Amino acid sequence: MKNQSLSIAVVQHDCDENRDHNRAATIAGIREAAGRGARLILLQELYATRYFCQSEACRHFDLSEPIPGPSTDLLSLLAAELQVVIVASLFEKRAAGLYHNTAVVLDVDGSIAGTYRKMHIPDDPGFYEKFYFAPGDSGFTPIDTTLGRLGVLVCWDQWFPEAARLMALAGAELLLYPTAIGWDCNDTDAEQKRQLDAWVTIQRSHAIANAIPVVACNRSGFEADDTQQGPGIQFWGNSFIAGAQGEVLAMAASTPTVLVHELELQRTEQVRRTWPFLRDRRIDAYGDLNKRYRD
């Protein structure tokens, strides 16, 4: 990082079927965050739409957009006006019939600093992403910005320590996860608690393993399944910012929130000197990580 500290924000909000509403909520959140001093602003996964992956329907491909396109045009202007870096997650149309779940980074001058196409694609009831998104083909590559080298990943990636590690090994100075995750309302309270806790815990662990901050932005609100076949999803919010030892520095509840926190960037080097995990990795014995299973 070029700076000793960095004020970071996450913009967590509900989404409805009106993209103008959603974009207005996002823009208001970005303006609030910048007004409160944030320089790096993380949006939630697929910020402009409801989470359409609850069902498989070809019409939902109409929600996709190219990069550059309407979202990046809008966010570029805002980034330049406010002189902030914005990390946004889009439903990208790359070619006819080829779509990705893509994060795009707008630098402080409004230029596109880079994109990251989600590498790990989920598929389970209510989260039918393998229907919509081709797996990313550009690997785990951080994105350089005026504010530093960003390890941008997306949602399902957060469960894979490999993704976080590869970003850290490539010099990422923090990890950013736009996310859309929530509860199946049919699950018990105990199961819901375990799931939320697991989601926070594994992301904090990436901070710990790599001694870099982790920032997660998740949407809030209930969204029904528009086919009426599923129970809908109660997105749990709980966006958070964790420091280089995985300590939670700020966390939202389950309602719309703009969370702002000042990160101390020199902590990474301090922590890595005390707990030098990168020194001790057994790279001579990790070959089987490239296997599906060791059988």
Place this chain on the structure above:
Amino acid sequence: MKNQSLSIAVVQHDCDENRDHNRAATIAGIREAAGRGARLILLQELYATRYFCQSEACRHFDLSEPIPGPSTDLLSLLAAELQVVIVASLFEKRAAGLYHNTAVVLDVDGSIAGTYRKMHIPDDPGFYEKFYFAPGDSGFTPIDTTLGRLGVLVCWDQWFPEAARLMALAGAELLLYPTAIGWDCNDTDAEQKRQLDAWVTIQRSHAIANAIPVVACNRSGFEADDTQQGPGIQFWGNSFIAGAQGEVLAMAASTPTVLVHELELQRTEQVRRTWPFLRDRRIDAYGDLNKRYRD
């Protein structure tokens, strides 16, 4: 696992300079655990001695022992008598001048089911292990027992998601970490809290990433540096048992404790069906995990 549930115990205790005292505490703990129904019993790292790695002194090599040797002879008899599996951590003398930090597993008939030689070796003030222990050369290989396939790792390994993943990919049904970790008494309360929390969090994350239980056994008590050069270590105990979603099922405080908990082993398959991380790993894109750094 052959069984639907498995009662597991950890034996956490203080150590002093008298090995007979330490072994007596361990044996009493094993007997208590077995009496309370435990079938798999995990001991703390280097259970028979003080944590001698606080300083570098050649005389400490006298504490090492061969495998089989005095500790395995003792523990074999106990395992067979009580019909339990015991996971013990020893200072192993492999050859003249060649020592390891080794976990040995005694099966219910008293036989040695296998050993694991610690792969990741720490070295930082108060934990001078690179002086004492050659890095393990037999990789991350689970150990088969009558009670199932055990992913036995040791202490510093707990910070490396790679180790946990490789054990899970080889079919480990749970992860076991004998540990010796504590606080530098010169650290602030806030730093001590962050360290303990990080230690719990990263181990819980291995349960989450792999959907298998994690069991950690750490020693308790204050041990002075016998060279008087360091501040000594307050070992923080807090041994714990976590389930397949990383949920903490049982946790000790910082005093000697025998912790017993019944694990439900069918949870792994249930959890992996809901969160199928093993299905979605991007093994085509993990090659650089075998690099020291991606520069």
